[in-house]
Amino acid sequence: MPALDIVGKDFEIGKKFLPQLLLSADTVSNSFAVIKAFLEASGNAQESKGSIVICTVFGDIHDIGKNIVKAMLENYGYTVIDLGKNVPAEKVVETVLEKDIQLVGLSALMTTTVANMETTIKLLREELGKVGKNCKIMVGG
Numbered sequence: 001m002p003a004l005d006i007v008g009k010d011f012e013i014g015k016k017f018l019p020q021l022l023l024s025a026d027t028v029s030n031s032f033a034v035i036k037a038f039l040e041a042s043g044n045a046q047e048s049k050g051s052i053v054i055c056t057v058f059g060d061i062h063d064i065g066k067n068i069v070k071a072m073l074e075n076y077g078y079t080v081i082d083l084g085k086n087v088p089a090e091k092v093v094e095t096v097l098e099k100d101i102q103l104v105g106l107s108a109l110m111t112t113t114v115a116n117m118e119t120t121i122k123l124l125r126e127e128l129g130k131v132g133k134n135c136k137i138m139v140g141g
Contacts, residue, residue, distance in 0.1 A: 001075060004028055004068070022064055028071045036074070048079040053095050054105035055083035057116040062109035065140055069105060089120040093127045101135055108141040 007024040010016035039046065054070055056063050063085045070080045081099065083091060096104060104124065108114050117139055128134055 001072070004072075018064075025064060025068050025071065029067065032071055032074055046077050049077040050103070051079040051081060051099060051101055052103045052105060053081045053083060053092065053099070053101045054107070055087040055092060056085035056107045056109075057113055057120055058086060058088045059116050060108045060110050060113035060141075061085045062141075063107065065109065066105070066107040069107075069140065073105075089116070089123045092120050093124050096124060096135060097127065097131070097133075100133075103136045103138065106137065106139045108139075114141070 004024060007016055007021060011018075011021050052073055054066055054073075056066050066082070066085070070082055073080050081095060081101070083095060092104065092106075095101065106117050106120055108117050121137055121139075124135070124137065
């Protein structure tokens with residue numbers, strides 16, 4: 001995690017650029033996968049702190065931020081259900097209801113797709129309300 005912090009700071013000051021940021025995120029994801037498999041095989045797997053649904057909203061195919069957040073959450077012991085990118089609101093709602101999710105992360109990078117965040121949030125609140133449930137929602141992009 002400290003290495004990701006360094007890369008992020010270098011990106012902010014213009015010392016590193018998007019290709020290095022992408023490569024770093026991929027490296028961290030691959031590293032976490034190896035570490036997770038090792039821990040599971042050794043019987044020392046970390047107990048999940050809970051499940052989180054994360055995705056890039058419908059109409060948007062940018063997922064670097066989502067992937068970095070996913071890596072961070074997994075590192076801190078959360079089970080992340082990554083629905084991917086260009087995800088319809090109905091798919092988010094379906095997954096949240098099916099798996100009784102308490103936290104949803106939505107990402108959108110393009111200004112034209114930010115409205116799809118609002119659509120997803122409204123549908124999510126509406127459908128959860130029908131069954132007397134609620135969840136927290138975090139947004140970014």
